[in-house]
Amino acid sequence: MAVEIHLRRHDRIGEIAPELYGHFAEHLGRCIYGGVWVGDDDRVSTTDGIREDTLELLQDLNMPVLRWPGGCFADDYHWEDGVGPREERPVRRNLHWAQGRAEVFQEPNDFGTDEFVRLCDALGTEPYFAANVGTGDPQETLDWAEYCNYDGDTTLAERRRENDRTGTGESGYGVKYWGVGNENWGCGGRMSPERYAEEFRQHANYLRTFSGSMSARDMDLVAVGHINDDWNRRFLDQLERGVGWVDGAPHNLLDHLAVHRYYSAGDDTDFDDGQYYKLLARSERVAEDIDDAKAALDEFAPRSDIGVVVDEWGVWHPQAISENGLEQANTVRDALSAASVFDDFHERADVVTMANIAQTVNVLQCLVQTNEEAAWATPTYEVFDLYRPHMGQTALDTVVETDAHTVDAGGPGRASEGERGRDEHEVDYVSASASEGEESIYATFSNRDRDRARDVAVTLDADATVEDAGVLFANREPDEHSTPDETFETEGVDVEKTGDGEFVVEAPSSSVVGISLGL
Numbered sequence: 001m002a003v004e005i006h007l008r009r010h011d012r013i014g015e016i017a018p019e020l021y022g023h024f025a026e027h028l029g030r031c032i033y034g035g036v037w038v039g040d041d042d043r044v045s046t047t048d049g050i051r052e053d054t055l056e057l058l059q060d061l062n063m064p065v066l067r068w069p070g071g072c073f074a075d076d077y078h079w080e081d082g083v084g085p086r087e088e089r090p091v092r093r094n095l096h097w098a099q100g101r102a103e104v105f106q107e108p109n110d111f112g113t114d115e116f117v118r119l120c121d122a123l124g125t126e127p128y129f130a131a132n133v134g135t136g137d138p139q140e141t142l143d144w145a146e147y148c149n150y151d152g153d154t155t156l157a158e159r160r161r162e163n164d165r166t167g168t169g170e171s172g173y174g175v176k177y178w179g180v181g182n183e184n185w186g187c188g189g190r191m192s193p194e195r196y197a198e199e200f201r202q203h204a205n206y207l208r209t210f211s212g213s214m215s216a217r218d219m220d221l222v223a224v225g226h227i228n229d230d231w232n233r234r235f236l237d238q239l240e241r242g243v244g245w246v247d248g249a250p251h252n253l254l255d256h257l258a259v260h261r262y263y264s265a266g267d268d269t270d271f272d273d274g275q276y277y278k279l280l281a282r283s284e285r286v287a288e289d290i291d292d293a294k295a296a297l298d299e300f301a302p303r304s305d306i307g308v309v310v311d312e313w314g315v316w317h318p319q320a321i322s323e324n325g326l327e328q329a330n331t332v333r334d335a336l337s338a339a340s341v342f343d344d345f346h347e348r349a350d351v352v353t354m355a356n357i358a359q360t361v362n363v364l365q366c367l368v369q370t371n372e373e374a375a376w377a378t379p380t381y382e383v384f385d386l387y388r389p390h391m392g393q394t395a396l397d398t399v400v401e402t403d404a405h406t407v408d409a410g411g412p413g414r415a416s417e418g419e420r421g422r423d424e425h426e427v428d429y430v431s432a433s434a435s436e437g438e439e440s441i442y443a444t445f446s447n448r449d450r451d452r453a454r455d456v457a458v459t460l461d462a463d464a465t466v467e468d469a470g471v472l473f474a475n476r477e478p479d480e481h482s483t484p485d486e487t488f489e490t491e492g493v494d495v496e497k498t499g500d501g502e503f504v505v506e507a508p509s510s511s512v513v514g515i516s517l518g519l
């Protein structure tokens with residue numbers, strides 16, 4: 001069947017927040033220690049302890065936002081352990097994760113707030129902190145905000161100025177995004193939604209006061225939501241009790257509601273045809289999670305503009321376990337799933353305000369992998385790079401006429417989600433999205449058919465010229481994965497203009513295509 005993609009310029013969804021291309025870096029395995037921070041280890045070049053090879057790869061992606069320090073780690077992290085002279089910082093156990101060298105569950109606190117802000121400055125990215133609700137309290141969170149953002153003469157603000165070696169923190173680091181906890185329904189304290197609502201309300205109340213009276217720069221507050229819809233409803237219901245509604249939201253306390261979604265099928269590099277499609281089907285649960293969270297917001301905060309953020313998402317294969325620092329091979333199949341997750345985000349550009357893939361370096365569906373000598377890009381990195389032009393453009397309704405592969409996507413999800421029974425799912429062979437910028441349109445699509453190349457016709461209701469076109473993973477197998485010597489790059493692809501606003505591309509099996517059209 002010929003596949004057709006119609007780009008409907010008159011049906012605009014909304015601006016694609018650049019923050020949808022955000023990242024997440026936790027004190028877990030070799031993400032921070034080894035992957036980003038090597039301190040005085042001189043086996044690789046560093047700037048101020050940060051690996052330059054990792055930095056250069058990430059700088060090329062224009063990363064908009066980076067979430068830190070966890071994850072589960074965040075709800076047992078005390079930020080004051082990680083500031084001041086390094087030799088005086090305490091070493092703590094890491095309750096959840098082996099770090100750096102395998103099987104060492106310890107946190108040296110060499111990398112803390114000031115190092116993280118320096119990393120963000122070097123990347124030109126917005127920091128996003130996850131505050132400790134599990135073992136911390138509102139005072140600790142408020143102190144952290146004061147340390148980071150206060151432009152006055154308090155002791156905490158002076159401490160920042162002493163510890164900030166770059167001078168960028170003179171008037172404050174201006175940290176915009178503040179997550180109030182992480183997965184507090186699970187590793188973050190196993191709270192009920194009602195209990196979390198009380199905790200959130202207290203933290204958010206003080207952070208809001210801070211934002212209003214002490215800092216010129218606004219802070220965005222992110223609440224912990226869940227893919228278990230009952231949590232979202234009970235949390236929002238409880239949050240509203242006693243505080244009332246302002247502008248259609250519970251006392252205007254939150255800006256974003258966060259959900260997390262991980263998925264897998266088969267092993268990282270060993271999967272059959274059924275598992276290939278099953279993983280793609282399961283990645284589409286991200287879209288269901290967003291829709292569920294939005295439905296809860298519509299019901300409980302009807303006139304608000306609270307956004308949904310997906311601040312952890314990606315593939316989590318059985319090979320990634322705590323003892324190996326959640327490392328797994330990163331394949332073309334994983335990257336294909338990321339492409340269609342972005343298509344789903346774009347389709348919901350009016351709802352999703354941020355997304356953060358888990359995790360940036362070495363862990364889970366990372367973008368960069370490292371060893372003691374080098375850093376290299378994964379196939380998922382290449383998808384981020386190919387999709388980058390969408391950032392900040394206006395998402396267009398994109399109608400795809402394609403055949404599909406039927407697969408049973410059921411079976412166990414993560415424990416937090418519970419078992420799913422048989423779940424018949426149609427995986428469209430072609431997934432696509434498009435956006436419009438100034439005098440140009442950018443269209444991306446993936447041919448997820450494992451066996452066949454497909455002719456894909458792209459149409460729009462205006463004449464246009466092809467400015468640029470590239471394809472990823474042509475002539476590669478879905479189980480191919482990145483190694484120091486095996487990387488993946490975008491190649492040129494022919495686009496035939498068949499009429500006014502009509503183009504045809506032959507998309508190889510298991511490939512991703514990006515086309516830029518001048519208007």
Ligand code: AHR
Nearest residue numbers: 070071072073182183358
């Ligand atoms: O990304 C790994 C872990 O997955 C995070 O620490 C936690 O938030 C989630 O369960």
